[in-house]
Amino acid sequence: MADRIYRCHNSFLLRFICVSFICGAIPLNAEDGSEGWLRYAPLSPVPVSYARMPVSIVQLDSSKVSASAESEIIRGIRSMVGRTLRVETNVPDRDAWVLGTTEELRGAMPGYRAPKLGHEGFSVSALQVRGHHYWLIAGADPRGMLYGAFHVLSGIARGESIRAMEDSESPAAPVRWVNQWDNLNGTIERGYAGRSIFFENGSVRSDLTRAGEYARLLASVGINGCTINNVNADPRMLTMIRGVSRIADAFRPWGVRLSMSVASNSPQVVGGLDTFDPGNEKVAAWWKARVDEIYAAIPDFAGLVVKADSEGQPGPSQYGRTPVDAANMLATALKPHGGVVLYRGFVYNHHLDWNDLKADRARAAYDIFHPLDGQFADNVIVQIKNGPIDFQVREPVSPLFAGLQKTNTAVELQVTQEYMGQQRHVVFLPVQWKTYLDFDLRAENRSTPLKDIVDGKSFRRPLGGYVGVANVGLDTNWMAHPLAMANLYGFARLAWNPDTTAETIASDWTRLTFGNDEKLVSTVTRVLLSSWPIYEHYTGPLGLQTLTNITGPHFGPAPQSQENNGWGQWIRADHDGVGMDRTVATGTGFIGQYPPEVAAMYTSLETCPDNLLLFMHHEPYTYRLHTGKTLIQTIYDLHYQGADEAAGIVRQWKTLAGRIDPERYEKTLGLLEYQAGHAIVWRDAVDRWFAKMSGIADDQGRIDHDPNRITAAEMQLDGYTPVDVTPWETATDGKAYICKDRAACTATAHLNRPAGLYDIAVEYFDYRQAASTFQLSLNQKAIGTWTADNTLPGQAPNGDTSTRYTLRGVALRPGDVLTIEGHPDGNEPAPIDYVEITPEAGGVVGNPHP
Numbered sequence: 087m088a089d090r091i092y093r094c095h096n097s098f099l100l101r102f103i104c105v106s107f108i109c110g111a112i113p114l115n116a117e118d119g120s121e122g123w124l125r126y127a128p129l130s131p132v133p134v135s136y137a138r139m140p141v142s143i144v145q146l147d148s149s150k151v152s153a154s155a156e157s158e159i160i161r162g163i164r165s166m167v168g169r170t171l172r173v174e175t176n177v178p179d180r181d182a183w184v185l186g187t188t189e190e191l192r193g194a195m196p197g198y199r200a201p202k203l204g205h206e207g208f209s210v211s212a213l214q215v216r217g218h219h220y221w222l223i224a225g226a227d228p229r230g231m232l233y234g235a236f237h238v239l240s241g242i243a244r245g246e247s248i249r250a251m252e253d254s255e256s257p258a259a260p261v262r263w264v265n266q267w268d269n270l271n272g273t274i275e276r277g278y279a280g281r282s283i284f285f286e287n288g289s290v291r292s293d294l295t296r297a298g299e300y301a302r303l304l305a306s307v308g309i310n311g312c313t314i315n316n317v318n319a320d321p322r323m324l325t326m327i328r329g330v331s332r333i334a335d336a337f338r339p340w341g342v343r344l345s346m347s348v349a350s351n352s353p354q355v356v357g358g359l360d361t362f363d364p365g366n367e368k369v370a371a372w373w374k375a376r377v378d379e380i381y382a383a384i385p386d387f388a389g390l391v392v393k394a395d396s397e398g399q400p401g402p403s404q405y406g407r408t409p410v411d412a413a414n415m416l417a418t419a420l421k422p423h424g425g426v427v428l429y430r431g432f433v434y435n436h437h438l439d440w441n442d443l444k445a446d447r448a449r450a451a452y453d454i455f456h457p458l459d460g461q462f463a464d465n466v467i468v469q470i471k472n473g474p475i476d477f478q479v480r481e482p483v484s485p486l487f488a489g490l491q492k493t494n495t496a497v498e499l500q501v502t503q504e505y506m507g508q509q510r511h512v513v514f515l516p517v518q519w520k521t522y523l524d525f526d527l528r529a530e531n532r533s534t535p536l537k538d539i540v541d542g543k544s545f546r547r548p549l550g551g552y553v554g555v556a557n558v559g560l561d562t563n564w565m566a567h568p569l570a571m572a573n574l575y576g577f578a579r580l581a582w583n584p585d586t587t588a589e590t591i592a593s594d595w596t597r598l599t600f601g602n603d604e605k606l607v608s609t610v611t612r613v614l615l616s617s618w619p620i621y622e623h624y625t626g627p628l629g630l631q632t633l634t635n636i637t638g639p640h641f642g643p644a645p646q647s648q649e650n651n652g653w654g655q656w657i658r659a660d661h662d663g664v665g666m667d668r669t670v671a672t673g674t675g676f677i678g679q680y681p682p683e684v685a686a687m688y689t690s691l692e693t694c695p696d697n698l699l700l701f702m703h704h705e706p707y708t709y710r711l712h713t714g715k716t717l718i719q720t721i722y723d724l725h726y727q728g729a730d731e732a733a734g735i736v737r738q739w740k741t742l743a744g745r746i747d748p749e750r751y752e753k754t755l756g757l758l759e760y761q762a763g764h765a766i767v768w769r770d771a772v773d774r775w776f777a778k779m780s781g782i783a784d785d786q787g788r789i790d791h792d793p794n795r796i797t798a799a800e801m802q803l804d805g806y807t808p809v810d811v812t813p814w815e816t817a818t819d820g821k822a823y824i825c826k827d828r829a830a831c832t833a834t835a836h837l838n839r840p841a842g843l844y845d846i847a848v849e850y851f852d853y854r855q856a857a858s859t860f861q862l863s864l865n866q867k868a869i870g871t872w873t874a875d876n877t878l879p880g881q882a883p884n885g886d887t888s889t890r891y892t893l894r895g896v897a898l899r900p901g902d903v904l905t906i907e908g909h910p911d912g913n914e915p916a917p918i919d920y921v922e923i924t925p926e927a928g929g930v931v932g933n934p935h936p
């Protein structure tokens with residue numbers, strides 16, 4: 087990620103003028119992202135209409151949540167508008183903010199007409215009584231009122247007019263939860279932003295400040311539940327209820343209800359029973375006692391999340407029982423307390439037979455759950471991942487949503503970027519989620535978009551909704567990448583109202599996070615909206631899934647890892663073609679799980695969209711897509727396009743210098759530079775792999791023929807020796823060059839570039855542990871040094887660890903000598919791949935072809 091700016095010519099005066107000019111308009115204090123989208127930055131200027139804002143406030147309700155609503159309004163207005171509100175105990179005879187439930191407002195405010203609100207809905211309105219202006223924030227219940235308060239504060243932060251904040255809204259669905267996959271030892275499964283905010287060393291953390299702050303952030307966007315531990319649940323969780331109740335206490339003022347994931351074998355592992363068979367009375371009694379104990383400590387406990395019979399987790403199948411048996415047993419224990427069971431639909435066999443052409447992991451959820459439709463208790467919700475595989479860069483919507491018409495369902499979306507760049511790449515997921523939520527499954531040949539199914543509208547279900555796997559951590563800014571918080575925000579906005587556009591989400595988030603400067607808002611919005619398609623272009627387009635290292639950390643490129651194992655994320659690439667045939671006629675039959683209209687659409691090559699083609703069909707590389715281009719050339723081209731687009735994001739971000747505080751600007755820039763480099767690693771690896779597999783050359787001859795590159799093999803080496811890289815396609819000719827058993831090694835290149843300015847990038851490998859150091863010299867004069875101390879997820883040279891160090895604007899002349907000097911550290915042998923020397927646009931002086 088190391089990237090340094092090395093400028094020979096710099097228009098210092100121009101930069102000075104431009105930065106000072108912008109600084110004059112916008113305060114640019116360093117910000118660390120800890121406040122997320124709740125910065126309450128002072129408004130400058132304060133909108134004229136705010137002059138009429140009341141300076142008194144009264145809260146009619148006495149609950150804890152209502153107290154938060156009041157204190158939040160006071161805090162926000164003081165910070166943003168610079169006014170300190172006077173707290174009244176009764177509705178005063180002067181202008182005032184009045185907060186209460188609709189019931190309470192009706193009692194206290196003559197003339198107030200309560201709007202019709204759904205559960206947890208809010209209404210913001212103005213009322214004139216006896217010449218006084220009252221600004222009313224009403225909730226169907228205290229939670230709704232809190233959401234109304236945050237709605238007003240968000241409007242103020244975005245400089246909206248008071249009129250624009252008048253509104254009545256009710257959430258689309260009752261379940262709007264996040265799941266955290268936190269382990270009791272303080273690590274987080276698929277967490278990329280530090281350790282758990284809840285647990286450390288097997289116990290609940292003593293300091294739960296961050297847990298309270300998290301709940302406040304969640305409440306500000308309408309999230310009402312949080313599951314605090316890994317779905318691969320530790321049975322000891324049930325022995326920690328006292329500690330867990332402290333987390334619930336931290337959540338409670340914000341109306342966020344706590345839930346837990348439980349292991350189905352808990353009765354045996356921590357309960358001392360000789361079985362965990364859900365059909366056994368002792369087991370049911372044990373669970374009932376545990377649930378009663380939980381409610382005694384946490385009266386507003388939300389419910390239990392269960393992952394069973396999946397990826398090595400124990401489950402009812404061990405006793406010949408079904409998910410219905412397991413879920414309903416827990417539901418019976420929870421029912422008297424008003425709790426729910428979220429039973430995960432992510433159940434599949436990860437020991438599939440690769441040689442069986444009919445085997446298909448995508449079928450699993452439907453095959454298992456569809457026959458059980460109608461048998462689940464009414465406080466059970468089947469929690470289904472958006473797609474039939476596992477949060478890939480693109481998947482079709484899971485057909486199970488249409489296959490459970492007499493069962494409550496919730497869609498599980500992944501906010502944490504497991505397969506999506508792990509918060510080192512910017513990938514704004516609401517754009518992707520919208521494609522799922524809007525997808526019309528056409529159940530019973532009528533309109534049944536996914537959002538209407540989980541909202542309960544399509545099949546008239548009383549319960550259901552949205553679950554986002556969030557995995558925030560102790561990192562100051564919650565999610566590591568400053569732009570990743572847009573995903574948590576966006577998930578919540580869609581859970582509240584799935585019709586919200588991705589553009590609204592992106593621009594609202596940008597305003598709240600960085601400010602209201604129009605150029606800033608339009609640029610960041612554009613970057614966010616383009617980021618998912620870009621990521622798809624340089625990873626796994628055409629329905630190939632992400633093509634990442636699925637048996638490793640799920641990060642860098644490793645297409646072959648999809649194949650020939652039991653996991654079933656196969657793409658079945660061979661010399662002639664690629665893709666999974668999932669048709670009914672000749673393939674696995676998965677397409678037949680969809681309602682007829684959708685099945686017909688995916689079956690026909692005419693109507694199957696190109697972006698899911700290879701998820702549904704196996705086609706020859708020479709097959710022509712709807713664009714008229716061959717499949718193989720499309721794969722090559724999209725990867726080149728994606729890498730170029732990733733570089734374009736960096737250019738766009740750079741136009742924001744001086745418009746964002748330096749701390750967040752630089753941090754984001756460093757990550758975007760890293761991403762642009764990693765996109766090249768992705769492009770090269772995937773294109774090389776397909777070129778070898780297909781034997782068909784890129785018609786532009788680009789693969790492994792980059793005129794700007796000098797590979798380590800082409801350099802004069804002192805001490806550096808080649809080693810094989812696995813997978814081979816993640817380094818030039820499958821080799822990295824390492825410095826072994828020496829304190830230092832060098833690789834030298836004699837350049838013959840036309841005089842001019844160049845960017846010099848050194849492609850090297852940075853392991854998670856150890857910190858090799860490097861020096862780059864030009865004609866024996868050091869021009870850059872860096873340390874490989876990033877925590878990329880790998881301990882070997884490969885697509886997870888390949889990264890680059892870039893010096894920009896280096897003046898070169900023919901005859902220059904460039905030397906890379908590597909100093910190993912620990913088991914990291916200062917590995918390198920190549921150096922890439924790119925003329926800066928307009929930077930070449932004189933005749934480039936002497």
Ligand code: GCU
Nearest residue numbers: 275276317318393432476504
């Ligand atoms: C993915 C992920 C696991 C997780 C699982 C799940 O497979 O890699 O870490 O446990 O999904 O959702 O249960």
